[in-house]
Amino acid sequence: MSGDVANKTNDGFLRRNLIGKATIWLPYIWLLLFFLAPFIIVFKISFSEIVVAMPPYRPIFDIGDGITQLWQSFRKFSFENYIFLTEDSLYWKAYLSSLKIALFSTALTLLIGYPLAYGIAKSPRNIRFILLMLVVLPFWTSFLIRVYAWIGILKKEGLFNQLLLSIGAIDTPLTLLNTNIAVYIGIVYSYLPFMVLPLYAALEKQDETLLEAAEDLGCTRLKAFWTITFPLSYPGIIAGCFLVFIPAVGEFVIPYLLGGADTLMIGKLLWTEFFANRDWPVSSAVAVILLLILVLPIMYFQQSQARAQEAAK
């Protein structure tokens, strides 16, 4: 009888334990299925050879192959596609150009987003929500349509030029569309909410009395901002910059629609390799390298963060 009871509670405990484990593992399973598995496929393709076929590459091995076959394919295993990337200057130029464009546009987004987030965080509580809604509102329209709309604004006879002409600021319309400037505008515009939201979260929870304490100890308002508010918002700045920088590096739609022929970005290149040249192995290699460029610094950063936290204890 008592054994029964013990068993029952034991069962309950086990079940709860299982559910607990499952909730922890769920995100991992998700990542495994939708991130790691596709990545492994891409990774595998990047080592294969291009052929005119369906799909357009020769697999390096098949799961159905025997052990000897597998061994054979491993011996044929080559970094040819990666070596190709280093031989053609187009690729590393595209990587560098992408990083440069992403870096500049992240800096610009921070420059515009910080005052915006600060203003929202300091505004009266009752209108804060409305202001935040306005920041998020553009997401309710398709990204593609919003970028298309910028063509209408930036083109020679577009809204922006008409405005400048009508107020007499310029005599001849400016060439903005299909330049890097248009790409910057597009990226800053599209990713601004990703910068504003984490910054707002970091600024909003800051204790006002810290600023009073700084003033009390001899700081002007401006100095108090730079010594207290700004350093305390680092987590928001870092999160916002990552959220803008990472997708901006691989951005395809914005340089494709707003950029010119000389706008060199890795996303555009990837598209060309994949769909125009149908060179899946090389484009896979391009994607793998891109991932490494992005993931390695982040991992390094996270490790140094963790070490700093450990050291503080």
Add this chain to the structure above:
Amino acid sequence: MTKPTAAEREKFEPWNDPTARPLVEFRNVTKNFGSFTAVDDLSLSIYEREFFALLGPSGCGKTTLMRMVAGFCEPSEGEVWLAGENITHMPPYQRPVNMMFQSYALFPHMNIEQNIAFGLKQEKMAKSEIADRVGEMLTLTKMQDFAKRKPDQLSGGQKQRAALARSLAKQPKVLLLDEPLGALDRKLREETQFELMDLQERLGITFMIVTHDQEEAMTVADRIAVMEQGKLIQIASPRDIYEHPGNRYVADFVGDINFIEGIAQSTNDELIKIETADGLIVECNSAASIDKNQQVWFAARPEKLTVSRENPVVTGSNAVEGEVWDIAYLGDMSCYNIRTDAGKILKVTQLNHSRTSDAPITWEERVWVSWTNDAGMVLTS
């Protein structure tokens, strides 16, 4: 930095010295927040080396008053003076006063050393000098071992010390303390109160403390200002506030008290005779000038009353019979609520002198509450 002798401490009453110049002076200060008046035409002088407490319930304007000294709040009318200088419109970062915040407001991204050095750095003090001063402050507050810790790695008491060290580092003319011990538990709070007093005496800095805890104000302060609805009700030493409250509000706010309402019968110079509606006669020594037939309140602290089984008074006054309604045993003393036959509850406390008592007074027992002629006071408002 020497401790004043007992004689010196006894003498320290600059507020009674007409030649003494106040360090902090409020001149007819009013502060309005919209239609709400937080401080109402208030004048007040605080002297050098004084430990001054602003006491009152929340919303009485005491914090607003303190923030005017710090510079976070400008008066709507009137002036604030500090050491002979009008500082009414001076920004906070130029004022030679420092504040210890209720939440401590330690900078979370700096360690304790950096927190303490923060104010000194703003003064462009030499690095070696800053290091010396920080070391001094750490020793003063016994925080040497925690210099490299970040605020969130400290306990509440340690944070309080760090905040104190930071606010003292610039050697302010006045140190403002906003509910400094509110977040500490009782034992630690009592300890810290004595440390604060000690520190204040050694440094000779004027301390101004805001608190709603009357015990805290009584412990630390030379003078207490009791505030209500933006007005000063009474300024006096802790003893005077307790034993000679100016009116019923102060008497009730500071400590426990019993009020007996009555009509003044005879007003001999020294002795006032009061009769209550239900015929109780109260005799009280009082110098207050009171008219015959004036409505007055006899006020007596619970510890000044005696509870006994027999009526110890012969004359027929200053004693009332009743029933034990409630007893609270507090260890060091017992607190009795006696319900008189007229239906009034009187609070009486008695020290528990002996560890064992054969027949302690118990619930529903018939007892007498009695008092002497100078147990209480007569209040008119």
